[in-house]
Amino acid sequence: MRTSIVFLSALATSVMGANSTTYTLPAGFNVGLVDSSERSAWCSAQRNTCPDICQDGTRLNSCDSNTLDFSCVCADGSTPDVTPFKQTVPFFVCQANYGQCINSHPDDAEGQRTCKKNAVCGSKNATEEADSSSSSTTTAASTTLAMATSTDSTASQTSSVAAASATTSNPAVALGGDMTKYSTGFMAGLMFVAARMIL
Structure with a gap:
């Protein structure tokens, strides 16, 4: 019985690993400096945004507020790049990393300019893109009719x-x-x- 549980656990980990989103926190970013309630809000936003990015449903949609590891796998098995979108973990991390970078260069104008240059955070709105895609399909159908x-x-x-x-x-x-x-x-x-x- 114990062997079966261990096997099933290993299988689940393997499947989750195969479908998980690969995202690496930026070098120098300190997760510990972000309040736990804020990380929890980030994960909640990530889970809400993933279905809009996928549009046709999700197979896997999770986020760990302690580590900020998340998974966004669409119903068709594809793993979208969520980085260009607002309200995702990479978006929030990018903004927080910019803040941490500025704080670590208090009297260094050049260092702060570098912080700003490196802070290229997502700007797309997944909800608007999903609505736009749905509207385009409806318009095309109406035009055909x-x-x-x-x-x-x-x-x-x-x-x-x-x-x-x-x-x-x-x-x-x-x-x-x-x-x-x-x-x-x-x-x-x-x-x-x-x-x-x-x-």
């Missing part, structure tokens, strides 16, 4: 015009082609019959 409806409507109008043309030309042919010699009453009756056939 509108084009299909327009085509059907045009075809219907064309066939109605063709039918009307065929209907109104038939009496003229049947009566010898010259309608001017017939009375106005007969013409009105003929037009009425033609109109009824169209409708």
Whole structure:
């Protein structure tokens, strides 16, 4: 029994390791200087952002607030690069690292310039990108539907015009082609019959 538990534990670790996100904290960043409640908030934001980045659901979505190790694996098994996005662990670490860097160069303008240069934090909004992608799909579907409806409507109008043309030309042919010699009453009756056939 104990052997089975150890085996299952090792298997789970192996699977988790294979699907985990590879992210290395920046050199010089001190996790211990970040308050535990703040790290917990970072992890919460990371877990909320991962599904928006994946868009089609997640297979693995976890974050350890003690170490800031996290996993974001999409339903299709892919592991997205979350670094360009706001509200992710790399985003928060980048900002905090910038603050720690500035604090470690209190009277060093050149050192602070280097801190700023190295602080390239994510700027994309995963929620807006997910909404935009969904909106684009909906717009494309609406455009296709509108084009299909327009085509059907045009075809219907064309066939109605063709039918009307065929209907109104038939009496003229049947009566010898010259309608001017017939009375106005007969013409009105003929037009009425033609109109009824169209409708």
